[in-house]
Amino acid sequence: MESPDNIKPGELENLPFEVAMEQLEEVVDQLENGEVPLEEAIRLFERGMRLARLCGTKLEHLESQVEMLVQENGDWVKKPFSPEGDGE
Template sequence: MSKTDKPVSFEEAMEQLETIVAQLESGDAPLETSIELFQEGMRLSQLCGSKLEQAERKIEQLLETEQGVVKKPFAELEANEEKGESF
């Protein structure tokens, strides 16, 4: 959640995080402001990571096999694709 407790979408959080990174990289902010920006950036980073984990858990592919339809976790499908294996 943001400081106002309004739900933030993944895209909004990433946009805010990119803005914070740009501000920190510029080196123009005073130390106290930089620390606050860093803390907010860490919070947003954790939020984005959490949202990605939730999405990954939701993404399951249904594969037809000889035994019928089988649910496979998204991460397993990615690993198989990296190895060059097909469904």
């Protein structure tokens, strides 16, 4: 796995969701540890925010592509996926 420090901000968009999520978890672990200097903590926080936005965007995009097969009146029908409690 690539280290978060080896990837430039412009390259984040090309990260697979799983890699971005792993890197976000690493950033959170480092920040929760509390043993990083202030400047490093700010850099990690900024990177974590970019990764969180990226993961959110990728999830929204994937949600829009997912379809469900539901049975209506004895027939199977494709419908767009809508998470429960989404309000849509």
